[in-house]
Amino acid sequence: MTGPAATRGPLLVVGDTLLDVDLEGSSDRLAPDAPVPVVDVTHEWQRPGGAGLAALLAARSGHEVVLLTALGADESADRVRQMLGELVEVVALPLSGATSRKTRVLANGVPVTRLDVGSGRALDAPLPPAAHAAIERAGAVLVADYGRGVTGLDDLREHLTERARAIPVVWDPHPRGSAPVPGCALVTPNASEARALGGVDGTADQGRVLARLWQARGIVVTLGARGALLVQGDTETLVPLDDPEAEDRPAGGRAPHAGRLDTCGAGDAFATAAAVALLEGQAPYEGVRTAVGQATAFVRAGAATAVSTEVPYAGSSDRPEPADAFRLVEQVRAAGGTVVATGGCFDLLHRGHVSLLSAARSLGDALVVCLNSDASVRRGKGADRPLVTQEDRARVLSALASVDGVVVFDEDTPAEVLARLRPDVWVKGSDYTDQPIPEAAVVEAAGGRVVLLPVVDGYSTTRLVDASRAAGTPSTSTTNQHTEEN
Structure with missing residues (x-):
């Protein structure tokens, strides 16, 4: 990262992390024993929720991000860690109980119910040294409060109060959460939260009441389609949408259902964009204007659904096959998104692969892997x-x-597949810095560019296989190394 923000430290996201799940299917009948829709589920989508979603969105902006959150020792927490991957550094606090998991059931693209499990809360205990270090080196802080105890920790609040005197703190409150610490640069309730928290009718009056109550600058x-109202002291400024009538355009990933916008995660997108803007040195008004624009684009792109990951759904035979990648690329490109590809x-x-793939995915809206067939690997x-087959x-x-x-290819190079995919970015490891890349000409002829990303030193499948054979042990380990494979 370059520019002023590079010297200010990372963005620290603090708050409660959940696992968000969407079960998606069709419905054309009611249950015989109750007037409720019967949903034939065909797809399952997952994403980090709460502070985890805010951290993921911030990481996609290209900044270094640290997530300070409470996670349990359970499957939902493991899944969140996996999805955040190499993009976000997670500093975990102890959780009493299970990690919260929110499951929406959607019929024909419309939510019909939500199932919540896991009532874990952050354990009230002194912060570990890693948490202190993360707070001290932060260039800005975003607090994503989801009412599950992290923001009520006394030790954490004391340190955030101290840091708010030196760096911008943006606080996204929750009606069941803790009050923001004094000195926040921005606190970002939506209209209904402001009414519940301020107890005063009239948005500007609510803002002034809350500013005094919380000692916020x-x-x-946030007012949805009307934009946002910024209240600073006795000054109130409406920040409208630049183009409220703009056509809704998905930007890749899972597209919104026809005729309907999903606003799930819009508040997280707004608060995240505002925090990133302040980290970069923007003034509060400019930061709010940036956040209004980015939150609007986020909703038009499909909101949280667009950053979800599909997982195989038990009972569904409609599983994605490699050929689906071409259809995906067409959808992303039609929506104006960026297609990234890599191969090997x-x-x-192994770890080297996972690191490279995570970094490659952060460069665009979809990542397609061009995979050597068994025959091409043998050659x-x-x-x-x-x-492995x-x-x-x-x-x-x-x-x-x-x-x-x-996409599986049978040739010696993926040039033929790339001619069909026409990716905007073709990723190779930095070990190719001084080596020719035969397929580069095909990528560049279609208007794409080649990007070399750092590799994890010392990781090579070939090297591990050779070492295993030399030691006389079977080469069936699932931990290998990087270099020759990409």
Whole structure:
């Protein structure tokens, strides 16, 4: 990262993290025993929720992000960690109980119910040293309060109060959460939250009441399609949408249902954009204007659904196949999104692969992996490779949160596949810095560019296989190394 923000430290996101799940299907009948719709579920989508979603959105802006949150020792917490991957540094606090999991059930694109499980709350205990260090080195703080105890921790509040005197703190409040600490640069309730928290009719009056109550330098009441109202002292400024009549355009990923906008996560997108803007040195008004624009674009792109990851749904035979990647690319490109692609054998997935794939996905709206077929691997690496079949390699890759599609190719290079995909960005590891990239000409001829990303030193599948054979042990480990594979 370059520019002023590079010297200010990372964005620290503090708050309660959840696992958000969407079960999606169709409904054309009511249950015989009750007047409720019967939903035939075909797809399941998952994403980090709460402070986890804010951290993910902030990381997609290109900034270094640290998430300070409470997580349990359970499957939902493990899934959140996996989806945040290499993009976000997670500093975990202890959780009493299970990580919260919110499941929306959508019929024909419309939510019909939500199921909440897991009532875990942050354990009231002194912060660990890693948490103190994260607060001290932060260039700005975003607090995403979801009423599950993190923002009520005494030790945390004391340190945030101290840091609010030196760096911008943006606080996204919750009716069941804790009051913002004194000195916040911006507090960002929506209109209904402002009414509940301020107890006064009239948005500007609510803002002034809340500013006095919380000793905040600025209150931003978000007003949906009307924009946002910034209240600073006796000054109130309406920040409208620049183009409220603009056509709704999804920007890749999971597109919104026809004729309907999903606003799930809009508040997180607004608060995140405001915090990033203040981190970059923007004044509060400019930061709010930036946040209004970015939150609007977020909703038009499909909101939180657009940053969700599809997982195989039990009972559904409609599982994505590699060929689906071409349809995905068409949808992303039609929506004005950025297509990223990378390629390799991925014969035994390892840390180097995961790091590169996560970094590649952050460069655009969808990542497609061009996977060497078994035949092409044998031609390049010998008759005893690959160790894992192309079907299994494709399935493992497809299960990663960073991978949106997989295409298997049989040629020696992916040039033919790339001519069809026409990615905006073709990613290779930095180990190719001094090596020719034959497919680069195809990518650039279609208007794309080649980007070399850092690799994790010392990781190579070939090296591990050779070492395993030399030691006389079976080469079936799932931990390998990077270099030759991409």
